[in-house]
Amino acid sequence: MTYIGKSVKRVEDKRFLTGKGKYTDDIVLPGMTHAYMVRSPHAHARILNVNTNKAEEHPGVIAVFTGKDVAEVNGVPCGWQVDFKNGDTMKEPPHKLLVADKARHMGDAVAMVIAEDYATAKDAAELVVVDYEPLPSVTNAVDALKSGAPSVHDEAPDNRCFDWELGTDKAVVDAAFEKAHHITTLEYKNQRLVPNAIEPRSAIGHYDDTNERYTLYTSSQNPHLIRLLLCAFVLGIPEHKVRVVSPDVGGGFGSKIFHYTEEALVIWASNQIKRPIKWTAERSESFLTDAHGRDHTTKAEMAFDADGNILALRAKTIANMGAYLSTFAPAVPTWLYGTLLQGLYTTPAVHVDVTAVFTHTTAVDAYRGAGRPEATYLLERLIDTAALEMKMDPVELRRKNFIPAFDGIEQEGYTTQVALQYDSGNYQRVLDRALEMVGYKNFRREQEKARQEGRLLGIGFSTYIEACGIAPSAVVGALGARAGLFESAHVRVHPTGKVSVYTGAHSHGQGHETTFAQVVADKFGIPLEDVILEHGDSDSVAFGMGTYGSRSLAVGGSAIVKSVEKVINKGTKIAAHMLEASEADIEFAEGKWSVKGTDKSVGFGDVSLTAYVPHNYPEGLEPGMDFSSFYDPANFTYPFGAHIAVVEIDKETGKTKLERFIAVDDVGNIINPMIVEGQIHGGVAQGVGQALFEGAIYDESGTLMNGSYMDYTMPRADDLPSFEVDNAVTPCPHNPLGVKGAGEAGCIGSTPAVVNAVMDALAPYGIHDVKMPTTSERVWNIIHANGNGV
Amino acid sequence: MKIPITITVNGKKHQAEVEARTLLVYFLRENLRLTGTHVGCDTSGCGACTVLLNGKALKSCTMLAVQANGHEVTTIEGMSTNGTLHPIQDGFHQKHGLQCGFCTPGMVMTAADLLSKNANPTEDEIRHALEGNLCRCTGYHNIVASIQHAARAMNGASTTELPKSKVTTGELSMSE
Numbered sequence: 001m002t003y004i005g006k007s008v009k010r011v012e013d014k015r016f017l018t019g020k021g022k023y024t025d026d027i028v029l030p031g032m033t034h035a036y037m038v039r040s041p042h043a044h045a046r047i048l049n050v051n052t053n054k055a056e057e058h059p060g061v062i063a064v065f066t067g068k069d070v071a072e073v074n075g076v077p078c079g080w081q082v083d084f085k086n087g088d089t090m091k092e093p094p095h096k097l098l099v100a101d102k103a104r105h106m107g108d109a110v111a112m113v114i115a116e117d118y119a120t121a122k123d124a125a126e127l128v129v130v131d132y133e134p135l136p137s138v139t140n141a142v143d144a145l146k147s148g149a150p151s152v153h154d155e156a157p158d159n160r161c162f163d164w165e166l167g168t169d170k171a172v173v174d175a176a177f178e179k180a181h182h183i184t185t186l187e188y189k190n191q192r193l194v195p196n197a198i199e200p201r202s203a204i205g206h207y208d209d210t211n212e213r214y215t216l217y218t219s220s221q222n223p224h225l226i227r228l229l230l231c232a233f234v235l236g237i238p239e240h241k242v243r244v245v246s247p248d249v250g251g252g253f254g255s256k257i258f259h260y261t262e263e264a265l266v267i268w269a270s271n272q273i274k275r276p277i278k279w280t281a282e283r284s285e286s287f288l289t290d291a292h293g294r295d296h297t298t299k300a301e302m303a304f305d306a307d308g309n310i311l312a313l314r315a316k317t318i319a320n321m322g323a324y325l326s327t328f329a330p331a332v333p334t335w336l337y338g339t340l341l342q343g344l345y346t347t348p349a350v351h352v353d354v355t356a357v358f359t360h361t362t363a364v365d366a367y368r369g370a371g372r373p374e375a376t377y378l379l380e381r382l383i384d385t386a387a388l389e390m391k392m393d394p395v396e397l398r399r400k401n402f403i404p405a406f407d408g409i410e411q412e413g414y415t416t417q418v419a420l421q422y423d424s425g426n427y428q429r430v431l432d433r434a435l436e437m438v439g440y441k442n443f444r445r446e447q448e449k450a451r452q453e454g455r456l457l458g459i460g461f462s463t464y465i466e467a468c469g470i471a472p473s474a475v476v477g478a479l480g481a482r483a484g485l486f487e488s489a490h491v492r493v494h495p496t497g498k499v500s501v502y503t504g505a506h507s508h509g510q511g512h513e514t515t516f517a518q519v520v521a522d523k524f525g526i527p528l529e530d531v532i533l534e535h536g537d538s539d540s541v542a543f544g545m546g547t548y549g550s551r552s553l554a555v556g557g558s559a560i561v562k563s564v565e566k567v568i569n570k571g572t573k574i575a576a577h578m579l580e581a582s583e584a585d586i587e588f589a590e591g592k593w594s595v596k597g598t599d600k601s602v603g604f605g606d607v608s609l610t611a612y613v614p615h616n617y618p619e620g621l622e623p624g625m626d627f628s629s630f631y632d633p634a635n636f637t638y639p640f641g642a643h644i645a646v647v648e649i650d651k652e653t654g655k656t657k658l659e660r661f662i663a664v665d666d667v668g669n670i671i672n673p674m675i676v677e678g679q680i681h682g683g684v685a686q687g688v689g690q691a692l693f694e695g696a697i698y699d700e701s702g703t704l705m706n707g708s709y710m711d712y713t714m715p716r717a718d719d720l721p722s723f724e725v726d727n728a729v730t731p732c733p734h735n736p737l738g739v740k741g742a743g744e745a746g747c748i749g750s751t752p753a754v755v756n757a758v759m760d761a762l763a764p765y766g767i768h769d770v771k772m773p774t775t776s777e778r779v780w781n782i783i784h785a786n787g788n789g790v
Numbered sequence: 791m792k793i794p795i796t797i798t799v800n801g802k803k804h805q806a807e808v809e810a811r812t813l814l815v816y817f818l819r820e821n822l823r824l825t826g827t828h829v830g831c832d833t834s835g836c837g838a839c840t841v842l843l844n845g846k847a848l849k850s851c852t853m854l855a856v857q858a859n860g861h862e863v864t865t866i867e868g869m870s871t872n873g874t875l876h877p878i879q880d881g882f883h884q885k886h887g888l889q890c891g892f893c894t895p896g897m898v899m900t901a902a903d904l905l906s907k908n909a910n911p912t913e914d915e916i917r918h919a920l921e922g923n924l925c926r927c928t929g930y931h932n933i934v935a936s937i938q939h940a941a942r943a944m945n946g947a948s949t950t951e952l953p954k955s956k957v958t959t960g961e962l963s964m965s966e
């Protein structure tokens with residue numbers, strides 16, 4: 001192989017490095033206008049009146065729209081249904097494009113002002129007078145369940161969206177707890193995070209009345225799904241008259257999967273004013289309106305026998321959904337969370353119970369990892385805490401409970417207590433490698449010495465598994481998805497043997513233009529430069545389900561391989577004709593079709609040309625070389641890994657310094673190690689961010705207190721060490737590339753490793769838990785709780 | 791009221807009339823259509839808008855266009871010459887210092903400022919210099935490596951490469 005497995009430098013780099021990347025906000029259309037949204041400053045308020053007169057009279061203003069204007073337009077839909085335990089359908093209150101009756105979270109959009117330029121729109125927005133009657137609000141999901149709590153929606157007076165359970169018969173689980181030697185319990189909050197892609201969301205709507213077509217440019221991770229939702233559910237406009245383009249997108253991390261109201265608004269309004277409209281979020285709007293992540297309140301218990309074997313796990317989670325159901329929100333605290341609570345362990349009984357709750361906050365949906373980081377945090381914090389309580393080594397405790405290695409071919413996949421079958425795994429191996437890298441034995445000696453000197457040094461572990469390659473359509477359909485989760489690919493071989501590949505996956509930093517081209521170039525045996533990848537435009541790409549859930553290569557790449565095989569098969573027919581041999585005697589390798597055992601061959605370019613100039617051509621065969629395919633995966637893929645964090649805490653300030661971070665991940669086969677490594681680095685940084693720095697804070701009145709880069713702390717360059725990364729390869733047995741997906745691994749494994757390290761460092765203080773993020777203030781308070789520290 | 795200004799951007803003199811309140815970043819993006827300079831925030835916290843003003847790194851969202859009157863600005867578009875990447879840009883390419891690319895122009899300009907003052911920065915010095923620039927994609931590891939690579943290329947600097955991160959496609963690289 002010339003390219004697969006090599007750290008080929010990215011072909012997309014040059015445009016970004018020279019300032020020529022084209023993000024949505026960089027696009028200017030002739031006659032384009034600018035929109036600015038009027039948003040509620042209240043978490044919960046009745047809207048008594050909206051007066052737009054002054055704003056409309058402001059010079060340069062074209063139109064002002066309010067909730068009344070879009071009263072007849074549907075709201076944005078939810079794409080996943082989870083039913084109550086008793087079978088009732090989840091509560092799914094409307095999410096209108098602009099609210100007319102009530103604002104239900106700070107930032108809820110009340111009006112849209114459209115003007116000739118952005119500054120004018122913003123000025124005029126201040127002239128829109130909204131008469132609010134502030135109402136009591138609730139931002140904490142636990143409080144929202146209490147009787148008498150203010151209701152977010154009339155449709156769900158008790159704020160319950162749904163409740164849900166999964167796993168072993170609850171009575172069996174409870175019985176296992178009865179006979180346990182030791183039970184470890186943690187009650188904690190997996191705090192709310194703000195995704196913060198550095199490119200703010202942006203959308204341009206363009207209605208062209210010459211051909212009655214719409215174009216939406218949007219910073220989205222899945223343009224085709226946006227088109228489907230926009231056309232079929234919100235505006236009821238014909239899908240073939242709508243083009244959705246996601247050009248360069250500056251990071252997504254989940255937050256740009258969803259269909260947002262602003263996308264529908266700019267399209268709808270551009271038909272009203274017959275001009276293109278651009279809306280770009282200010283960062284403070286991003287904080288208020290990009291779907292947030294996590295926000296689980298959980299009680300988790302793990303039961304052990306005297307030898308440290310896990311007997312059972314039970315967990316109860318209250319999941320905050322925010323004020324509205326975002327596109328995939330119901331799937332996150334359920335099928336992406338509960339299903340991962342087996343972890344890497346042979347736990348014979350697992351039960352999880354989830355209640356999803358509306359609050360007066362920004363909607364919560366998938367954020368890098370989506371459910372899987374929450375599951376991993378639960379398991380890995382329990383294990384390290386249990387080790388501390390049972391005075392066992394956390395590494396030994398894991399080893400004892402690991403599922404033994406299996407390749408999914410010779411040995412069957414592992415069936416869990418929570419509805420999944422793992423494809424292949426070798427969990428001990430990644431942990432052993434990570435231990436070797438950190439020098440575990442020496443570390444404990446060093447730690448002993450540090451403690452004697454009064455220094456707080458700690459080590460923390462996390463061994464995780466995730467379900468990626470989302471997802472087999474029939475399976476997710478049965479679980480409530482209102483869409484299939486296959487992927488499409490189209491491979492067009494041009495007469496000269498150059499190749500265009502169209503994929504429904506979307507790259508917003510993942511480097512698909514390189515990785516996917518590596519696959520195609522190698523399969524065809526042609527130079528990388530001869531392959532170009534197109535994505536993100538519904539006019540050129542037939543269909544797609546987009547990029548999230550570490551699915552692009554496992555699902556989208558597999559679809560490409562299917563089309564590649566179709567090309568090779570057709571080429572075999574043409575080559576047999578050209579070489580006057582029988583098809584059975586033709587083989588394809590390194591860009592040539594040859595007659596087996598001879599030196600007679602024809603090249604990729606010759607066959608391509610013949611396909612388009614079919615003068616001397618197999619009878620009955622269609623001309624051309626152009627194939628599309630759809631690939632629906634047989635199963636999820638299951639990457640896994642071992643992460644180790646080493647921290648030192650400064651007693652004087654409580655500040656945690658992340659000294660080392662070791663990540664050994666197994667994401668199956670790897671096409672481009674450089675890119676995989678980059679994905680791990682970025683994921684680890686986000687996971688460390690949750691452990692040490694990040695978290696949305698609402699005050700009593702429902703105001704987001706830290707909605708800016710001055711107030712919301714994300715890891716900066718000097719907060720992080722250089723990472724120590726290695727990997728193992730256990731190929732995925734059920735897709736043609738043997739790949740599992742690498743986008744979320746870093747984020748899933750890292751958070752509990754860091755918190756476990758902080759707890760290990762603080763072990764001399766005899767505490768077993770600390771709130772995330774483990775800020776200096778929290779840690780300082782622990783150290784100084786009984787006077788002046790130890 | 792519009793105010794006349796003259797700003798040299800990437801070596802070219804531009805005369806324009808701008809609103810007093812127009813920020814330099816919007817002047818670059820909208821008047822000059824130099825969209826490589828990005829806007830990532832409204833509190834001067836992300837550094838995506840970083841340009842060089844008279845050779846020094848500056849967040850162009852913190853300055854009014856009128857304040858830049860008479861000064862020289864270099865944006866990411868002015869870094870490469872005749873299609874050849876500047877060594878800092880090349881460093882980012884060689885060391886995979888960018889993913890989505892949104893923070894990248896700001897990172898490159900900040901690095902240019904750093905390397906003009908310190909030809910041979912340590913890892914800590916690089917991380918410190920990048921404090922004002924957020925990247926949500928890379929975890930900074932490869933950005934640091936990119937700048938070290940650039941320092942070596944530009945100045946023969948002796949900074950050693952970050953040795954630790956390594957992903958392989960074979961079995962575990964146990965010997966590393």
Ligand code: FES
Pocket residue numbers: 828829830831832833834835836837838839840849850851852
């Ligand atoms: S735009 Fe964020 S610092 Fe200037």
Ligand code: FES
Pocket residue numbers: 198250251509887888889890891892893894924925926927928
């Ligand atoms: S590369 Fe995406 S923010 Fe830095």
